[in-house]
Amino acid sequence: MPAVNFFSEDISFKPQHPRKITAWIKACILEEKKPLGQLNYIFCSDKYLLQMNQDYLNHNTLTDVITFAHEDADKISGDIFISIERVEENAKKFNVLFNDELHRVMIHGVLHLVGYKDKTSAAKAEMQKKEDAYLSLRL
Numbered sequence: 001m002p003a004v005n006f007f008s009e010d011i012s013f014k015p016q017h018p019r020k021i022t023a024w025i026k027a028c029i030l031e032e033k034k035p036l037g038q039l040n041y042i043f044c045s046d047k048y049l050l051q052m053n054q055d056y057l058n059h060n061t062l063t064d065v066i067t068f069a070h071e072d073a074d075k076i077s078g079d080i081f082i083s084i085e086r087v088e089e090n091a092k093k094f095n096v097l098f099n100d101e102l103h104r105v106m107i108h109g110v111l112h113l114v115g116y117k118d119k120t121s122a123a124k125a126e127m128q129k130k131e132d133a134y135l136s137l138r139l
Contacts, residue, residue: 005038029114
């Protein structure tokens with residue numbers, strides 16, 4: 001059964017208005033003409049996400065989001081780990097509201113599951129354009 005779930009790993013965090021966020025995420029996935037499977041958001045600390053980055057991706061850097069796709073090729077399914085500390089820092093750095101930055105990171109993870117990449121300048125620009133478009137659809 002399609003679902004969007006919210007968990008926290010080593011911190012205590014719950015997003016504001018989870019039903020609205022779920023409806024928005026579902027609408028974005030529908031816009032991409034993909035069916036939703038099981039989507040899990042796991043909110044955590046910098047330390048937790050750094051350890052995952054080192055263990056699974058061989059990167060020794062802080063990041064705001066790491067996305068792991070589930071083995072369900074027909075549906076958008078996966079685990080999206082988000083460092084709340086990074087989101088807070090980036091919100092200050094970019095002079096945006098915390099929830100705006102959180103939602104950007106949340107949809108960024110979904111876009112990776114849809115198939116978008118961000119390793120080149122052109123791909124990053126396309127990803128950011130998609131993020132902006134979907135952020136404007138928030139309910």
